[in-house]
Amino acid sequence: VALNQQxxxxxxxxxxxxxxxxxxxxxxxxxxxxxxxxxxxxxRIAEAGLHHQIVITIMDLPPGCEGAHTQEDYSKMLKDILDSDIPFHSVCFKDSSGTVHPRKVYETIQAARKMVPEDMILHLHTHDTAGIGISQYLAAIEAGITRIDLAMSPVSGGTAQPDILSMWHAMKGTDYTLDIDPLKYIKVEEVFEEAMGDYFIPPESRMVSPLIPFSPMPGGALTANTMMMRDTGTLHLYPKVIKEMEEVIRVGGFGTSVTPVSQFYFQQAYLNATQGRWEKINPQYGNMVLGYFGRTPAKPDPEIVKLASEQLDKPVFNEDPLDILEDGRPAAEKKLQENGLAVNDENVFIASSCESKGIDFLLGKAKENIRRKSTEAAKAEKIVAPTTVASADSVMGLREYTITVEGKAYQVQVAEGGGNPIVSTPVPAQKASAPAVAVKVVEAPTPGNILRLEVKAGDQVIANQTLLVMEAMKMESEVKAPAAGTVVDLHVSDGDTVQAGTPLLSLSS
Structure with missing residues (x-):
């Protein structure tokens, strides 16, 4: 339904x-x-009169990992579906990372074909990120698949699906073919390429990535992550982050690398690569290993579960995740009313599922995320880099000290970067120093964009109150107050792009 639980x-x-x-x-x-x-x-899908295509998400594990995602696991999942009372009309095997090796594809589809009615549609979805999409499809066709997903140039191959013309060619000499006129498709792709001429397509989206089988990353998430890193000036860290993915997947319980778990994996891998392994648990990754999104295919590593529980201050959860979620309509209606928007089913759904972006869309204030070649090169992205915040009344890069020279105290401000010295002033000896004020700097948990500030300087806040909303890797996340206090200063503005560790605001207790 959305990138967050509904x-x-x-x-x-x-x-x-x-x-x-x-x-x-x-x-x-x-x-x-x-x-x-x-x-x-x-x-609910079936009750609404829609075709319900139920999905088994699949991937290969990095070399040396075992404990989930075998052909037998997928067959058991299908058996559980067939034994349940869930109404469905077809089955899709979804390999968003494009990593399941062709032999396992063949065995999985062959076993599934024997389990379902002869006329039931079996669908395979993959991405060509690892370069094996066509061989996966050929194996699935031999095993009895009914449908496959393909794409057209210039948005085929790489992080997308194999190209329809490439697939048509690969099927030559077999007992199968695609019922298309290839010459017409050549013309269609020419027209499509011309229409897409000004759209910026990240080069990594067109490439085969040999690292993907070692660190499964879905095609859609890969480009969302690299574009975010490009915006924050951290694209050079991508190989290091991808290498961290293996451990993050292994100890996290082997959830399939598909939305939104792939985002959880990447966010945690980013933190491990930039802040030290397991120094900080990403909240979404932590909630996953604690059970708040459901049962992972294998049990997460106990040490990681313990770390997540301690850092998030939450216990392990073993019940149905839907049972602890409050109805979304009241909160959505309140947001609509506060913004003077009509309260109807469409707007309620948009406000609930798309959160801040949904409200901005309905207000006509949504930010266009389409990137064009004609503007991309000239656009100067505003990047707020991590820095140190010295005190509540200092500015970033400026620190204030009290020094004593020949028995006389002076206040001295020191600026970074070799700026002009700031004249010091004597500190009257008889004046008592002001009581120390504890200041907590709230930092960005991940790289991303500041969607909306929810507080201003001087506001009193309570523990766990939302301070601002960030967008990172296709997902919105709220940054909450670690404790009650007063907002002393804001270090970012709406629309800023920040890196992990960037000071967002300062709170005094």
Whole structure:
């Protein structure tokens, strides 16, 4: 439904709105392959009169890892689906990282074909990031797959699906073909390439990445992450972050690397690469290993679970995640009313599922994220780099000290970067020093963009109150107050791009 958890009323509204506005099929997947997360949504999809394509998410594990994602695991998942009372019409095997080796694809589809009715559609979805998409599809076709997903140049191959013409060519000499006129598709792709001429397509999105089987990363997440790193000036760290992915996946319980778990993996790998391994637990990754999104395919590492519990101050959760989510409609209606927007089903769904971006969209203030070659080179991105905040009444890069020369105290301000000296003033000996004020600097947990500041300087806040909303790697996240206090200073503004560790604001207790 969205990149964050949605309660039952929003899951139901999602199905009804999609039906109302002309959608015919919903591909319903869960990155953890927890059947509980497919049950209610599947019921509402079918009840709305839509084609419910239930999904088993698949991937290969990095070399040396074992404990999940075998052909037997996928067959058991399919058996559990068939034994359940979830209504569905077709089955999709979704390999967003494009890493399942062709032999396992063949064995998985062959086993599935024997388990389902002969006329049931079996669908395979993959990405060509690792360069094996066509060989996966050929193996699946031999095993009895019904449908495959393909793309057209210039948005085919690499992080997208294999090209339709490449697939047509690969099937020559087999008992199968695509029922297309290849010459017409050549013309269509020429027209499409011309239409896409001014759109900036990241070069990494067109490439085969040999590292992906070692650190499974979905095609869609890969380019979202690299574009974010490009904006924050940290793209040079990408190889290091990708290498950290292996351990993050292994100790996290082997959830499939697909939205939103792939974002959790990348965010945690980024923190491990930039702040030291496991020095800081990303909140979403931590919630996953603690069970707040459902059961992971294998049990997470106990030490990581302990770290997550300590840093997030939350216990392990073993129940159904939907049971602890409050209905989304009241909060969405309140947001709409506060912004003078009409309260109807469409707006409620947009406000709940898209959060701050949804409200901005409805207000006509949404930021265009389309990048064009004609403007990309000239655009100067505003990047707020990490720096040290010395005190509540200092500015970034400026520190104040009290020094004593020949028995006389002076206040001295020292600026970074070799600026002009600032004249010092004597400190009257008889004046008592002001009581020390504890100042807490709230830092950005990940790189990203500042969507909305929720407080201003001078505001009193309580513990866990939302201070601002960030967007990182396709996901919105709230930065909350670590304790009660007063907002002393804001170090960022709406629209700023920040790196992990960038000071966002200062709180005094």
């Amino acid at each position: 309660p039952r009323d929003m899951i139901d509204l999602h199905a009804r709105m999609f039906k109302k506005h002309g959608i015919t099929t919903i591909r319903n997947f869960d990155a953890l392959n927890d059947l509980r997360n497919l049950s209610y949504s599947g019921e």
